[in-house]
Amino acid sequence: MEYSVVDPDDLERVDDRPCDLRRLGEAAGLDNVAINRFDAEPGEQLPLAYHVHETQEEAFLVLSGTLHVETPEGALVVTEGSMFAAQPESPHRAYNPEDADESVSVLAIGAPSVDDVAPYEPDA
Template identity: 75%
Template sequence: MDYSVVDPDDLEYVADRPCDLRRLSEAAGMDRVAINRFDADPGEQRPLAYHYHETQEEAFVVCSGTLHVETPDGEFGVAAGSMFTAPPEAPHRAYNPADADEPASVVAIGAPPVDGDAVPDETDE
């Protein structure tokens, strides 16, 4: 069996992103799901602007702080200990607002793990 323990703080952050991004599934050798940790200070968004995924389901598990997610149905405030999900083709933008009191730490899970699946969506910005 190939078990693994991954400490996100031991991983290099992904450069050129608007918040601290660490790729957990890659470090664990997982290839059927994408798992990443994001730490966003007040005023920072997750790595992608308003977008949707063509085939990927996405879930954000909030570890600390409050994640805000903008959607065509309104804005969701997702508190620590809660999870937000977006099905394929559902536009969303996750961020930590500038007036937030603290950083937001989030574990993002996407399946299947695909590259080039995110499509910018400007219809409801």
């Protein structure tokens, strides 16, 4: 049996990201699910770009603040304590708008833990 206790504040920030990203699942040695904490100031987005996953399901649980998500079907507002979920092949871009009054903290969960992300062009 194996167990882990991970404090996100003990982890290094992931470089070259538009916000503060800490890879919790990786630190815990998890292979089948990706778990990340994102902290985004006003004007920052969580992923690197508007994107889509081929096979991964993805969920964002808002720990504090308000998350905004752009989709081809329109914009969504996800308040503290609520969760946004995207099924495979569902394009989305999560962000904290420039005019936001506070930062947003999000726990992101994706399964399976695969690198199947592709950029999405809304006008295409």
